[in-house]
Amino acid sequence: MVKLYLHDIWTTVVDMKWRYKLSLFVSTFLTTWFFFGLIFYLIAMTNNDLNTEQALNHTPCVINVATLTGAYLFSLESQTTIGYGFRHISEECPHAIVTLVLQLVLTGLAEIFVTGAFLAKLARPKKRAETVKFSQLALISKYKGQVCVMVRVANMRKSPLVQCQLSGKLLFPNVTEEGEKIQLHQESVNFQFDSSEQCPFLVLPLIFYHVLDENSPLASLTAENLKVRNFELVVTLNGTMESTASTCQSRTSYVPQEFRWGYEFKPLLFGTHKGKYVADFHYFDEIQLSNDFSLLQDPINEKLLLEHEYHKD
Structure with missing residues (x-):
């Protein structure tokens, strides 16, 4: 039975009750922000950006990201296009650039899906039939x-x-x-x-x-x-x-x-x-x-x- 619901995930999401749909909407953003923030944190860790005693010629992958909280905030800013002024990607790490591109593409598709499900549920004439x-x-x-x-x-x-x-x-x-x-x-x-x-x-x-x-x-x-x-x-x-x-x-x-x-x-x-x-x-x-x-x-x-x-x- 669960496979049948997952096979037609669009109808399943549209038919959800509003409390579950709101939970899905919020969790989609929070999960993607944290997931990609964790990836950026691992990239910084691999590039030795978290070491406070860095060489003078060392260029971090993501500037001003030294903690998991900073990586989370960078992921949030990237996905919501708030803008950069303090945290940004350097040109020295291609894998960080690729990760940023993947985040914007995948989360864009996820936002389209969830937003479309919201609009589809609002446009359904179920309430009209009650009149x-x-x-x-x-x-x-x-x-x-x-x-x-x-x-x-x-x-x-x-x-x-x-x-x-x-x-x-x-x-x-x-x-x-x-x-x-x-x-x-x-x-x-x-x-x-x-x-x-x-x-x-x-x-x-x-x-x-x-x-x-x-x-x-x-x-x-x-x-x-x-x-x-x-x-x-x-x-x-x-x-x-x-x-x-x-x-x-x-x-x-x-x-x-x-x-x-x-x-x-x-x-x-x-x-x-x-x-x-x-x-x-x-x-x-x-x-x-x-x-x-x-x-x-x-x-x-x-x-x-x-x-x-x-x-x-």
């Missing part, structure tokens, strides 16, 4: 004469999401024709907005529909067996942020206890005297009985139908 709101319940009612599963989705930011598409996966246990038991069998559940599978932009709250026809994996769903079925409907919204053209993805899921048969969402868009539309999110999760009573003609919803007719009278 997409799904309805708490999935409703089953009629839309344009067809029985549909309905889910309401809203964009909580003023900046719109474009090219939005809602898709679903139905997860349920299944037994194949060969007798193999599959705990999480998956089937696609296609949602659509009006007559297309994609809405141009998501500004106002919208309702997406999945038709329960013969091609639907939920075709056998009825008001009677809804509560005893064992499945989970995972719904995913894919959209593109208009401001950055980056894609974001937000998801939720519904179990049978979160379905309501014969209900529809209450309207939440209201017109103002200025000709504008206002969305009242107090009604976002509010539901009401469907006007099509044919869905309520079963023993489970008989009580609800009687209550609805009573309040109507």
